[in-house]
Amino acid sequence: MSSTTTDEQSGPLAGVRVVELVGQGPGPYGAMILADLGADVVAVDRPEVAARANRERPATNPMMRGKRGVALDLKSADNIERLLAMIDRADVFVDPFRPGVCERLGLGPDVLCARNTRLIYGRMTGWGQDGPLAHAAGHDINYIALSGALHTIGYEGQPPTMPINLLGDFAGGGLVLAFGVAAALVERQRSGRGQVIDTAMVDGAAMILGPFFSAVANGFWGPRGTNHLDGGAHFYNVYGTADGKWVSVGAIEPQFYAEFVQRLGVADEELFAPERQMDRSIWAEAKERVATVFASRSRDEWCAIFEGGDACFAPVLAPDEVPTHPHMSARGSTTTINGVLQAQPAPRFSRSSATAGEPCHPGSHDVDDVVASWS
Secondary structure, three states: OOOOOOOOOOOOOOOOEEEEEOOOOHHHHHHHHHHHOOOEEEEEEOHHHHHHOOOOOOOOOHHHEOEEEEEOOOOOHHHHHHHHHHHOOOOEEEEOOOOOHHHHOOOOHHHHHHHOOOOEEEEEEOOOOOOOOOOOOOOHHHHHHHHOOHHHOOOOOOOOOOOOOHHHHHHHHHHHHHHHHHHHHHHHHHHOOOOEEEEEHHHHHHHHHHHHHHHHHOOOOOOOOOOOOOOOOOOEEEEEOOOOOEEEEEOOOHHHHHHHHHHHOOOOOHHHOHHHOOOHHHHHHHHHHHHHHHOOOOHHHHHHHHOOOOOOEEEOOOHHHHHHOHHHHHHOOEEEEOOEEEEOOOOOOOOOOOOOOOEOOOOOOOHHHHHHHOO
16 A cells, blocks of 8 residues: 555545545445545546535535545546546546446556556446446435345335435445455455445345345245334334324344333333234234334423433434434544535544544545645
8 A cells, every 4th residue: 555645534444545526425424434534535526516615614524524635627638638647656446437438538447457567446336347237327225225235124014115325326336436446455455456446336235135035935024014023013113203203113032022011101012012012913903002102202201201221212313313312422433524414434443533524515626736745
């Protein structure tokens, strides 16, 4: 790995140089993770994007945090040469486009990896680099649909529930890309050579769903909304409270279930006898009863009864409530940068602390300065 770092860098990837062509969510998110972990990430945007940036205000885009932003017109041969000067000195290159786009720009893996044999070339797409759908348009909902993941999410008798774009774009995409880059960096320590990483959101979502493929095959997992983890059970669910808010319960194990029904105040009712917990024939009735009880008090009242025990309980917080919860506050799980709430990097390291750097505006740095700092 390269040894030169910027003054702000820390973390286990300090010294790693990354050139990111800026695309939509998953690519920038994966590169943000690399920056959080200490990599020197240079985000290459189009000049028109940089021109729209309001530099009179602090930058607030969390996916630009800890990065340096440059603007290059990739239709210009001169700008391609300037970009190549950075890539020749880089450890990682992030390609967020459909298959073939970078090749047409003269930035395909055959070209770049021949120039820089240690380069890790990370490709981030929805469908992958090959297969019948490789060149088709798509979004998160399509990728998680084809992976089988979307089919599993939702209540019985209802359509599948869209988990916003967490599962495809961010978990199956950006996070898997960052993991792949980190693994390739480790492998390069042994081989001395870079390689191409084909990150596809459809693959990542399928990988995350992996345990449930076998669960369905062996009969452990049934139709959507009828299982113990998908809203079918009364002891693993969300419930409304008297003030219009929500709480979550995940009391699967017998000892946790016993504490749950005791704190809820229904332990003496036959419906909640320990031996009936896994009796699916009573789950619908039990859910109605639990819902009625939870609706009798406010969320804060239930927190006072449940939190800190072993009933596997937590309030359902809105994002703006997270920083003030005692546990999240004690751990410093969020931070505010330039007036915008953001999550702190994860995981945490005992020595090489990851850092949520300040976001930059697109095109706010000079390519020549980047090249000079990497020389």
